[in-house]
Amino acid sequence: MDNPIVLQNVSKLFTHPMKIWQKVEAVSNLSITIRKGEITGIVGHNGAGKTTTLKMIMGFIRPTSGTISLFGKEAGSPEALQHIGFLPEHPYFYSHLTAWEILTYFGSLSGMSSKNLATAKERVLKKVGLYNDKDRPLRTFSKGMLQRIGIAQAIIHDPELIILDEPMSGLDPAGRREVKELILELKKQGKSVVLSSHILSDIEILSDRILVLTKGKVESWGTLKEIIPTSSVQWIFSFDVPDSEKDALFAEIKDIKMDGAQLSIVKQSKQEMNETIKDILSRGYDVYSAGPVYPTLEEIVFEKKEVNNA
Amino acid sequence: MRNILTVARFTFLEMVRNKILYALLFFAFFVIGLGIAITQMTIGDNLNVISDIGLGSVEMFSTIIAIFMGVTLIHQELKMRTIYLLFARPIRRWQYLAGKFFGMSLLILIEIIFMALILEGLFIAYGGPEKIITYLPAFYSIFLQTMTVIAMAVLCSSLTEIVVGAILTIAFYITGAISYNLQYALDSRISESAMKMVTMLRYILPDFSYFNIKDNLVYGRGLEGINLWVSTGYALTIIVILLSASLVFFNQKELL
Incomplete structure (x- = not known):
């Protein structure tokens, strides 16, 4: 048919x-x-x-x-x-x-x-x-x-x-x-x-x-x-740092987010994320997970509307 | 054929449950009752007065129902958007239009039969039960006329909005009902060009004098000078023309 x-x-x-x-x-x-x-x-x-x-x-x-x-x-x-x-x-x-x-x-x-x-x-x-x-x-x-x-x-x-x-x-x-x-x-x-x-x-x-x-x-x-624009995909990884060293790290790296006991960093590209992971690992901290974050359909549609209205 | 019958069946069901119909029927009985009350005050043959008022009421209320339900027949579907559900089915627009027309005609037929039975009750009460048989051609004729009015209402409503459609139908109905008498009454009293216009109106608009046989029957003239076959043929021809014209407009219509 x-x-x-x-x-x-x-x-x-x-x-x-x-x-x-x-x-x-x-x-x-x-x-x-x-x-x-x-x-x-x-x-x-x-x-x-x-x-x-x-x-x-x-x-x-x-x-x-x-x-x-x-x-x-x-x-x-x-x-x-x-x-x-x-x-x-x-x-x-x-x-x-x-x-x-x-x-x-x-x-x-x-x-x-x-x-x-x-x-x-x-x-x-x-x-x-x-x-x-x-x-x-x-x-x-x-x-x-x-x-x-x-x-x-x-x-x-x-x-x-x-x-x-x-x-x-x-x-x-x-x-x-x-x-x-x-x-x-x-x-x-x-x-x-x-x-x-x-x-x-x-x-x-x-x-x-x-x-x-x-x-x-x-x-x-x-x-x-x-249909997701490549620019909308973000990359995230989470890692752990001893409590005593957190303040120093926060002062040094500005875009760290705290989610309960875990810390995470969001980057705009995979390359940026990989470089930051290397940096974190070189400091002797453990990285738990890493990967892309896709926007929801709602975010895509609204983002497009804003672009069209601009 | 199955599609036409299905649309007709459910058009009839939907309309027969409409409270407006019952309000109109109630009003019709009220008018007949009032007429009977008047007969008590008149001198002459009670049965003839009942027949006159009864048949007149049947004709008037059938026409009112035909006009008002006829103009809403398609409009209501467009307004309520039920038409989307129908035209999502494998049905052609002419089948839909024909089904709607037949459903409405069935409703009018039942209404006429119902009112005829009421009238027969009155004839029995006034000692003339056989009268109803004499009037069967009149009921048939009213039915033909009402079907023509439905087709006219469908055409008028497919050209314009409901209210304008109803006004147009009423205007055409009245003109069509009096044009024959008007032509003869005005003969020699108006100018030749005005006469031509009246004659033209008779030929352009449905001529309802073809269906006016009740006076003949009530006043004992029988079917003298009346050919029911001609009336039937005329009604069917006019209905086909009116519905075909409606279909032309309806086919062009986009269901926005």
């Missing part, structure tokens, strides 16, 4: 809401390939183009230029949508229908037979913890419950690709953990998952590859290690 998602030079221009003669570029020249069986995280600040990108992938809006294919089929075509499950940001439902009915509705539209649908509804409702609430109208559901039913409808037809826009929104910590486990389970089943989230730690934990968007452009794309 073809790659789940291929975007080639995709751009989207919108008319400026106040100045209709002006165009605003929401997504600019985006080219990425999302591979089968991987979890892809899309991050970026508000207005970065995350939701616009997902809407173009789903075929809700058309790109101004470029092409999008899903499993080799045109985005938005019924042939492509057959294989996709989608959870929009802040999903709304038909308030007078029950959880059971809404799954019947969307499952039927996905071409499921009545027999398959009956077992699938029970399975997914149990999975998202809503089986006991299956006959309640959705207007009586809390925000977290609506998010869960949103996830249930996205996976009811056992799609190959699941696209989740802010899946953790409205969930409590326990709910977030369950959704994370569910996403990892989907990956184990060989499904491809694309998720966008403002909770960067979730994206960092879950994603095989991360797409960082800034003002509609690709800021970074790859595994977490690949």
